[in-house]
Amino acid sequence: MRTGFSSSRAGGVARFPEPGVACNAGHTLSDARPATYGRAVATFDDVARLAAQLPAVTQAVRGGHRPGLAWSVEGKVFAWERAFSKADVTRYGSDPVPGGPILALVVEDLAEKAAVLDAGRPGFFTIPHFAGYAAVLVQLDAADDGDLRDALTDAWLAVAPDGLAKAYVAGR
Numbered sequence: 001m002r003t004g005f006s007s008s009r010a011g012g013v014a015r016f017p018e019p020g021v022a023c024n025a026g027h028t029l030s031d032a033r034p035a036t037y038g039r040a041v042a043t044f045d046d047v048a049r050l051a052a053q054l055p056a057v058t059q060a061v062r063g064g065h066r067p068g069l070a071w072s073v074e075g076k077v078f079a080w081e082r083a084f085s086k087a088d089v090t091r092y093g094s095d096p097v098p099g100g101p102i103l104a105l106v107v108e109d110l111a112e113k114a115a116v117l118d119a120g121r122p123g124f125f126t127i128p129h130f131a132g133y134a135a136v137l138v139q140l141d142a143a144d145d146g147d148l149r150d151a152l153t154d155a156w157l158a159v160a161p162d163g164l165a166k167a168y169v170a171g172r
Contacts, residue, residue: 041141054156076159078106100141105155107134121147
């Protein structure tokens, strides 16, 4: 276990600011984010803030047919903004399409992907396009803050160079 999902590299819980702790802009999580049904919901600004707390992370804007934000470590992308394509939406048929911002996160392997999805955490899902690919999708406005924090850290650990990952885990 890494941070509550699954992995072979690390254990424990990531040390990130808890709700109510001021971020760099002086806002707390509860007043810096929109509220839905009485709770603050995550945004890509929150993802950027959490990712920036991990070593050697670079944020960039991806181009191409699905532009958006992406986060990488040593040139390896571990998280990215993932809008639905027309084909993705069509595959839902009459089922509701998850709304709000969607984040894609790398996982260690397909076994970890299955473990993350089997855990049934709110907001975590996959789509047919990701079949056979070691990544999950996160509906940010439905995911728990702690689960998002842990999953983002696990994604980073999945692609970070071994030395960097081991140093990070040892320093927590």
